[in-house]
Amino acid sequence: MKRYVIVFSAIMxxxxxxxxxxxxxxxxxxxxxxxxxxxxxxxRAFDTPYDNGHSITLTWESSASDTAGSLFLGYxxxxxxxxxxxxxDRGLVPAGATxxxxxxxxxKEEDGYFPRNHDFYYKVAAVTAVGETESxxxxxxxxxxxxxxxxxxxxxxxxVIFTGLTLYFIVRxxxxxxxxxxxxxxxDAVDEAIGRATEMGKPILYVLGLGTAADIATIASFTILGRxxxxxxxxxxxxxxPCYDPIVMIxxxxxxxxxxxxxxxxxxxxxxSIYFLTxxxxxxxxxxNGIMLRDRPATNFYLGKFYAESLMLAETGTxxxxxxxxxxxxxxxxxxxxxxxxxxxxGEELYAASAYLGREPVLLGTLKAQxxxxxxxIACAIIGVLAASFGWTWFVQQFHVGN
Amino acid sequence: MKKEIPLLIVxxxxxxxxxxxxxxxxxxxxxxxFVMEWSIIIGIFAxxxxxxxxxxxxxxxxxxxxxxxxxxxxxxxGLAAMMVFALAWGGLESYMFRSxxxxxxxxxxxxxFSLLAFFIASAAFRAxxxxxxxxxxxxxxxxxxxxxxxxxxxPLGGPEAGLAQWVLNVPNLAAKRAIIIGIGLGMVATSLKxxxxxxRTYMGSD
Numbered sequence: 001m002k003r004y005v006i007v008f009s010a011i012m013x014x015x016x017x018x019x020x021x022x023x024x025x026x027x028x029x030x031x032x033x034x035x036x037x038x039x040x041x042x043x044r045a046f047d048t049p050y051d052n053g054h055s056i057t058l059t060w061e062s063s064a065s066d067t068a069g070s071l072f073l074g075y076x077x078x079x080x081x082x083x084x085x086x087x088x089d090r091g092l093v094p095a096g097a098t099x100x101x102x103x104x105x106x107x108k109e110e111d112g113y114f115p116r117n118h119d120f121y122y123k124v125a126a127v128t129a130v131g132e133t134e135s136x137x138x139x140x141x142x143x144x145x146x147x148x149x150x151x152x153x154x155x156x157x158x159x160v161i162f163t164g165l166t167l168y169f170i171v172r173x174x175x176x177x178x179x180x181x182x183x184x185x186x187x188d189a190v191d192e193a194i195g196r197a198t199e200m201g202k203p204i205l206y207v208l209g210l211g212t213a214a215d216i217a218t219i220a221s222f223t224i225l226g227r228x229x230x231x232x233x234x235x236x237x238x239x240x241x242p243c244y245d246p247i248v249m250i251x252x253x254x255x256x257x258x259x260x261x262x263x264x265x266x267x268x269x270x271x272x273s274i275y276f277l278t279x280x281x282x283x284x285x286x287x288x289n290g291i292m293l294r295d296r297p298a299t300n301f302y303l304g305k306f307y308a309e310s311l312m313l314a315e316t317g318t319x320x321x322x323x324x325x326x327x328x329x330x331x332x333x334x335x336x337x338x339x340x341x342x343x344x345x346x347g348e349e350l351y352a353a354s355a356y357l358g359r360e361p362v363l364l365g366t367l368k369a370q371x372x373x374x375x376x377x378i379a380c381a382i383i384g385v386l387a388a389s390f391g392w393t394w395f396v397q398q399f400h401v402g403n
Numbered sequence: 404m405k406k407e408i409p410l411l412i413v414x415x416x417x418x419x420x421x422x423x424x425x426x427x428x429x430x431x432x433x434x435x436x437f438v439m440e441w442s443i444i445i446g447i448f449a450x451x452x453x454x455x456x457x458x459x460x461x462x463x464x465x466x467x468x469x470x471x472x473x474x475x476x477x478x479x480x481g482l483a484a485m486m487v488f489a490l491a492w493g494g495l496e497s498y499m500f501r502s503x504x505x506x507x508x509x510x511x512x513x514x515x516f517s518l519l520a521f522f523i524a525s526a527a528f529r530a531x532x533x534x535x536x537x538x539x540x541x542x543x544x545x546x547x548x549x550x551x552x553x554x555x556x557x558p559l560g561g562p563e564a565g566l567a568q569w570v571l572n573v574p575n576l577a578a579k580r581a582i583i584i585g586i587g588l589g590m591v592a593t594s595l596k597x598x599x600x601x602x603r604t605y606m607g608s609d
Contacts, residue, residue, distance in 0.1 A: 052428060054429065106429050145428040146428060147426055147428050148426060149427045152424070155424075155425075159421070162592075166592060166595050216589075219593060220593055223602060246450050246453030246454075246456075247445070250452060272459070275460045276452075276453030276457050279453070280512065281512075282512040283511070283512065285515055286511070311523060311526055312515070312518060312519055312522050314526075315525060339529065340526050347582040347583075347585045348589030351589035366592045366593075369592065370585075370588045370589060373588050377588075
């Protein structure tokens with residue numbers, strides 16, 4: 001018997017030496033996968049900062065079983081109103097994650113409602129194919145809405161500085177300070193363009209773009225339209241304003257009417273020349289292009305919010321032989337206008353145009369404030385580049401804006 | 404009072420919207436959403452005014468036999484047809500309404516949009532004539548980018564790929580950011596002018 005035991009032991013040793021042992025080791029390595037996973041550690045639940053109160057943030061340290069190449073499925077978030085449960089599944093977070101915002105909607109009547117100021121208890125479970133292991137219960141924790149988003153402090157500071165600058169220059173302008181404003185070729189050309197239309201006996205086409213009355217570009221365009229309308233009334237030229245948005249149309253009618261009144265020619269105002277065309281983008285393009293090709297306006301103004309239609313309008317205007325003055329704050333459309341129009345107001349120049357046309361000291365003061373604010377931004381950018389280059393990140397971090 | 408009340412409304416609304424940006428609380432969100440919903444409702448009523456304006460202008464054109472007046476008939480006929488299909492024949496899901504929308508409106512829109520390719524070609528032809536030093540730079544930049552993104556040439560890995568990326572990421576992005584910063588400041592300045600009542604043209608008065 002003893003001889004058989006020795007032979008068996010020798011065979012086993014031999015087999016181990018030739019590789020059977022590797023298989024045995026593989027089985028041994030798989031053994032942890034066969035047991036439940038380790039739970040996540042240091043689970044924390046707290047009110048999500050700077051939100052409307054309908055969210056709780058959870059953080060944890062990864063489970064020891066959450067390793068690369070393992071069959072770890074993720075972390076299940078469990079929530080209850082009481083520490084003893086029952087706990088409701090709030091979703092599975094993928095392996096490797098260590099944070100989750102448990103949030104919902106604020107409307108009580110809707111699915112996924114997440115109450116504010118309500119005690120919640122949480123557990124985070126590590127999940128594998130074998131099973132789940134839950135962390136200890138944490139809580140109570142409440143979602144509370146905040147009244148100030150500290151993450152937006154850099155924006156608030158910038159707004160306060162800029163508002164201060166603007167008010168300062170407005171006061172200076174009111175006191176009679178002479179403010180130099182650089183010439184804008186596009187605005188200087190307005191009078192020339194209206195004069196040309198008068199000489200040719202052809203109308204002027206004014207396109208306010210696709211923006212709504214709430215868009216700043218459209219508001220700036222109304223101001224320019226008012227000045228253009230006054231000059232048009234002075235020169236006894238006709239003005240066509242096809243509108244994309246009905247509210248814009250109503251405001252444009254009032255603006256043009258006021259321009260005619262200011263020129264002392266209210267009887268020359270024709271409401272039918274400012275009309276609604278359509279609120280479909282390409283139908284609007286078709287309509288405006290039709291006006292250009294049929295009426296052959298001497299001058300086309302494209303001032304406001306423009307998208308893909310910008311080049312289609314401007315190219316048709318070129319074909320119609322019109323002088324074209326354009327301006328938009330849509331960065332992607334500016335190159336199209338630059339290529340196809342005679343004069344283009346680039347970005348902020350559109351907003352500056354009203355002050356430039358009116359030459360009112362108060363409006364010029366706001367332009368001056370913009371110039372100083374830009375100088376400040378350039379200075380900050382240079383300091384930031386230098387600071388970051390020398391590894392001093394504090395300065396750059398002060399400009400970080402949170403959600 | 405005729406001007407003071409609208410100015411006060413603008414001041415209060417503008418100030419609220421500016422402050423609301425910094426307040427994440429649900430109460431602030433509620434008021435913001437309430438105001439936005441009302442703006443949509445007002446927009447719907449304004450659409451009726453817009454349609455009335457279109458009808459009035461078109462009818463006047465037909466009545467006066469103005470130049471190109473038959474186009475006004477097409478406008479009114481199209482408007483009436485779509486309204487009748489929607490209101491009298493089963494709403495927006497009616498066969499005629501959907502057919503006109505899918506087989507007339509959408510193809511017409513697509514046709515207009517596709518014309519953009521030809522407009523870009525004609526504009527590029529004019530812009531790329533190397534008459535000045537700046538126009539030459541524009542032409543060279545455009546050639547580099549066109550080489551880089553031309554689908555028929557396939558993915559190129561030569562020096563033009565790096566150059567194209569540099570043109571996009573450095574001079575192009577720098578110019579874009581400069582414009583965007585200017586636009587941002589201009590927006591704040593214009594908003595301030597409106598909120599403070601300095602800019603009033605939108606109210607129909609200088």
